[in-house]
Amino acid sequence: MVLLTRKAEFSSAHYYWNDSWSPQENQRIFGKCANRNGHGHNYTLEVTVAGEVDPVSGFVVDLKQLKDILEREVVSVYDHRHLNLEVPEFATRIPTTENIAISIWKRLDGKIPNAKLHRVRVYEMPDLFADYYGEP
Amino acid sequence: MSGPGEPRHPTPAAAPRAHLSRRYRLSAAHRLHSDAFTADRNRAVYGKCNNPHGHGHNYIVEVTFSGPVDPETGMVCNLGDLDAFAQTHLLDRFDATNLNTLEVFRDLVPTTENLTIEIYRIFAAFPGASLARVSIQETSNNSFAYLGPIDSQKG
Numbered sequence: 001m002v003l004l005t006r007k008a009e010f011s012s013a014h015y016y017w018n019d020s021w022s023p024q025e026n027q028r029i030f031g032k033c034a035n036r037n038g039h040g041h042n043y044t045l046e047v048t049v050a051g052e053v054d055p056v057s058g059f060v061v062d063l064k065q066l067k068d069i070l071e072r073e074v075v076s077v078y079d080h081r082h083l084n085l086e087v088p089e090f091a092t093r094i095p096t097t098e099n100i101a102i103s104i105w106k107r108l109d110g111k112i113p114n115a116k117l118h119r120v121r122v123y124e125m126p127d128l129f130a131d132y133y134g135e136p
Numbered sequence: 137m138s139g140p141g142e143p144r145h146p147t148p149a150a151a152p153r154a155h156l157s158r159r160y161r162l163s164a165a166h167r168l169h170s171d172a173f174t175a176d177r178n179r180a181v182y183g184k185c186n187n188p189h190g191h192g193h194n195y196i197v198e199v200t201f202s203g204p205v206d207p208e209t210g211m212v213c214n215l216g217d218l219d220a221f222a223q224t225h226l227l228d229r230f231d232a233t234n235l236n237t238l239e240v241f242r243d244l245v246p247t248t249e250n251l252t253i254e255i256y257r258i259f260a261a262f263p264g265a266s267l268a269r270v271s272i273q274e275t276s277n278n279s280f281a282y283l284g285p286i287d288s289q290k291g
Contacts, residue, residue, distance in 0.1 A: 018208055029209060031216050094210035098154040102205065127159035128215070131200075135153040 003118055004060045005048040008070045010079035013040040014095040017084075038082060044123040045074065045104060051115035061115045073107045097124045101132035109134065151204035155268060156212040158199055160222050162231040165192040166246040169236075190234060195248070196273040197226065197255055201265035213265035225258050248274040252282045260286055 015038040016030040026034040033039070047070060051060040081087060083095040089103045101122045109117050123129040167190035168182040178186045185191070199222075203212045230238070235246035244250050256270040271281035 016210070020208075029214065096205075096210035098156060098205045098212050099210045101154060102152055127161075129157050130212070131155035131157070132152070133155075136150065 001050050002053055002060050003048050003050050004063075004066075004115070005046050006063060006066050006070060008045045008047070008067070008075050009042060010045065010075050011040060011042050012078050012081055012083050013038040014083040014090070015039065016094050016096065018094065038084070041124050043078075043100070045070070046119075046121040046123075047104075047108065047117070048119040048121070049112055049115035050118040054114070061112060066112065069108065069111055073111060074104050077107075097122050097128060097130040098132070101130040105132050105134055151207055153202060154205050154212055155200050155202045156215075156265070157201075158215070158218060158222070160197045160199070160226055161194060162197065162227055163192060163194050164230055164233050164235050165190045166235040166241075167191070168245055168247060170245050190236065193248075193274050195251070198269075198271045198273070199255075199259050199267065200269040200271075201262075202268040203265045213262075217264050218262065221259075221262050221264075225261075226255065248272050248278075248280045249282075252280045256282045256284060257286050260284070 015036055016033040017026050017036065018029075021029070047066070049061055049066070053060055077087060083090045083100070087095070089106075090099070093099050093103070101120045104122065105117065105120045108120070117134065120132045121129055166185075167187065168185040169178050170181070173181060199218075201213050201218075205212055235241050235251065238246075240254055241250070252270055252272045255272065256267065259270060260267045267284070269281060269283050271279055273279040
């Protein structure tokens with residue numbers, strides 16, 4: 001088995017807010033991330049898939065095909081959007097880096113031919129990232 | 137764009153487990169030298185890292201925590217709390233220091249292996265989440281990782 005990783009980038013706005021808390025509690029827990037006007041990041045997505053090397057093509061997956069899947073399932077939905085306001089899964093879930101990684105896993109799981117999703121890593125910035133391995 | 141049959145406001149299921157990693161940067165001097173070795177042996181083992189007046193690095197410390205994503209916050213651990221903890225217990229303690237002068241390295245060579253294990257011990261005490269891994273990049277060409285356990289002989 002070989003692991004293969006493809007990167008993609010998207011730039012999005014978000015804020016952190018839990019409707020069931022008071023504004024003061026949101027400020028206390030989320031700090032400046034709770035500013036309701038939102039702020040943004042250049043996110044880097046790394047998707048790692050696991051599979052066997054095809055003896056004819058020498059590929060685990062066709063990278064162009066994987067790039068197109070990432071574009072269709074994730075980048076076209078997230079890029080240059082406000083995650084809280086425009087991406088359906090974040091209407092009810094706070095778009096933290098952890099939740100973005102989980103949501104991207106759900107978007108990609110089962111959609112990559114001949115390979116198994118192994119890890120979704122989302123960098124919010126170079127010094128902060130979340131990994132999701134599909135653990136329930 | 138929700139899938140068919142997917143409720144608009146689903147009740148949070150059992151929280152999935154994720155990993156959160158954060159990097160901190162610190163600059164410090166060190167010299168690799170063991171009192172157990174002769175001068176010649178120190179030079180043979182540590183090479184230029186044994187030069188008497190020390191040298192320094194911009195270390196990049198990466199800490200990884202794992203745990204269920206809290207359905208109320210969407211987080212494995214609160215980043216503000218983690219940054220405050222790192223400021224007090226990592227950066228205030230190690231940044232812009234000479235590692236050889238610190239108590240923890242009084243009888244321990246401040247290799248990056250030993251620094252990694254010490255920093256693992258420090259972050260294992262962070263109350264907000266479960267520590268999975270500490271890695272330190274000493275230069276762009278070398279890095280070290282420790283996944284535990286905590287050395288029971290120390291600390």
